[in-house]
Amino acid sequence: MRLPIYILLILISAQILFAANPRCYQCNLKIQQTYIEYNDNVYHPACYEATADRCAVCNVILSGSVIAIEGKQYHKSCYEDSVAEHCGVCEKPILSAIIEYEGGHYHEECYINSVLPRCAVCDEPLREEYRVDYWGNNTHKRHEDEYSPCESCGRLISDRLTGGGVTIDDDRRICGICFSTAIFDDVETKVLAKKVSYDLAYYGIKIDMNDIPVILTDPQELARLTGRIGESNELGLAKSEKITRAGNVINRSDSVYAIYGLPERVLEGVLAHEMMHVWMAHNAKEKPSQAVVEGVSNYASFLIYNSRNDSMARMLIDNLQADPDSIYGDGYRQVSKFVEQSGLKELLDGLRHGTLDLK
Numbered sequence: 001m002r003l004p005i006y007i008l009l010i011l012i013s014a015q016i017l018f019a020a021n022p023r024c025y026q027c028n029l030k031i032q033q034t035y036i037e038y039n040d041n042v043y044h045p046a047c048y049e050a051t052a053d054r055c056a057v058c059n060v061i062l063s064g065s066v067i068a069i070e071g072k073q074y075h076k077s078c079y080e081d082s083v084a085e086h087c088g089v090c091e092k093p094i095l096s097a098i099i100e101y102e103g104g105h106y107h108e109e110c111y112i113n114s115v116l117p118r119c120a121v122c123d124e125p126l127r128e129e130y131r132v133d134y135w136g137n138n139t140h141k142r143h144e145d146e147y148s149p150c151e152s153c154g155r156l157i158s159d160r161l162t163g164g165g166v167t168i169d170d171d172r173r174i175c176g177i178c179f180s181t182a183i184f185d186d187v188e189t190k191v192l193a194k195k196v197s198y199d200l201a202y203y204g205i206k207i208d209m210n211d212i213p214v215i216l217t218d219p220q221e222l223a224r225l226t227g228r229i230g231e232s233n234e235l236g237l238a239k240s241e242k243i244t245r246a247g248n249v250i251n252r253s254d255s256v257y258a259i260y261g262l263p264e265r266v267l268e269g270v271l272a273h274e275m276m277h278v279w280m281a282h283n284a285k286e287k288p289s290q291a292v293v294e295g296v297s298n299y300a301s302f303l304i305y306n307s308r309n310d311s312m313a314r315m316l317i318d319n320l321q322a323d324p325d326s327i328y329g330d331g332y333r334q335v336s337k338f339v340e341q342s343g344l345k346e347l348l349d350g351l352r353h354g355t356l357d358l359k
């Protein structure tokens with residue numbers, strides 16, 4: 001009578017084993033000892049080892065935080081160290097949207113705060129189309145409605161960009177940078193005119209400024225003197241009169257005008273331009289066309305700017321070159337091309353002898 005008990009025992013034991021020994025999800029055989037449970041399934045350790053997903057970087061079985069991307073899986077740390085793009089600003093891995101810009105990769109926030117150009121007026125990042133002035137200052141377009149451009153340099157007059165600015169004659173807006181060299185004083189102007197005449201003499205353009213008054217005036221008065229009220233925004237004027245008797249000049253009277261409040265570099269160019277008019281009045285055999293007269297005068301401004309060679313002078317040269325005006329702009333381009341090809345002496349001699357042919 002002992003056997004049935006034994007069997008019974010065995011049966012009981014088999015039932016216990018059945019309950020505790022599930023089948024391996026991989027090989028479908030019963031698991032006798034330790035097993036590994038993964039995703040609600042159980043495995044022989046060896047079966048699990050053979051089939052488990054492994055990190056695409058280190059090939060170790062995945063555990064902990066896993067990153068799945070483009071059909072591959074990674075330990076989070078492996079992904080961050082070896083796969084993820086690293087931000088060009090903070091150098092941390094980028095796990096969210098990547099901003100690509102000029103070969104660099106960035107977190108969106110890092111890009112906005114550290115890569116995007118900032119507005120020179122309000123210092124906010126420039127997320128949309130923006131304005132770039134001659135000086136390379138980037139500004140929101142909307143500031144054009146809020147701030148005036150400087151009449152001399154084109155910068156938007158604002159505290160951050162130009163240190164503010166001033167308005168003179170009710171409508172002339174001048175930025176703080178230009179205003180710092182603006183000239184309102186007759187004596188200073190005379191000194192500057194002498195300096196300009198000295199520099200032009202170096203190029204063979206001799207004008208004796210000792211007897212020629214240089215007068216600063218306001219734009220309205222200048223317009224009245226030129227007889228072109230309301231239709232020009234000229235900055236200077238040269239007046240040359242001569243009295244001849246029997247074909248000989250017995251008296252000459254010249255004067256040079258410029259408006260006050262111009263930055264020094266601009267005023268130098270204006271003086272050179274007007275002084276060149278005087279030189280032509282004295283030296284040109286016959287009066288050339290208006291385009292040649294203005295082109296030659298602008299060329300004198302160029303000579304002065306070119307010898308100064310600072311950023312303002314370079315802007316003024318670019319302005320001469322880009323002037324769309326058919327007299328001032330075309331004239332200047334013709335004259336400078338002629339000088340490039342034939343030399344300045346040839347230009348001056350051509351004016352002296354009435355033989356200049358610019359084509």
Ligand SMILES: [Zn+2]
Binds near residue numbers: 024025029044047
């Ligand atoms: Zn198995």
Ligand SMILES: [Zn+2]
Binds near residue numbers: 059075
């Ligand atoms: Zn790994």
Ligand SMILES: [Zn+2]
Binds near residue numbers: 087092110
């Ligand atoms: Zn970053």
Ligand SMILES: [Zn+2]
Binds near residue numbers: 122
């Ligand atoms: Zn702005």
Ligand SMILES: [Zn+2]
Binds near residue numbers: 150154175177178179
């Ligand atoms: Zn300015």
Ligand SMILES: [Zn+2]
Binds near residue numbers: 273293
């Ligand atoms: Zn002129």
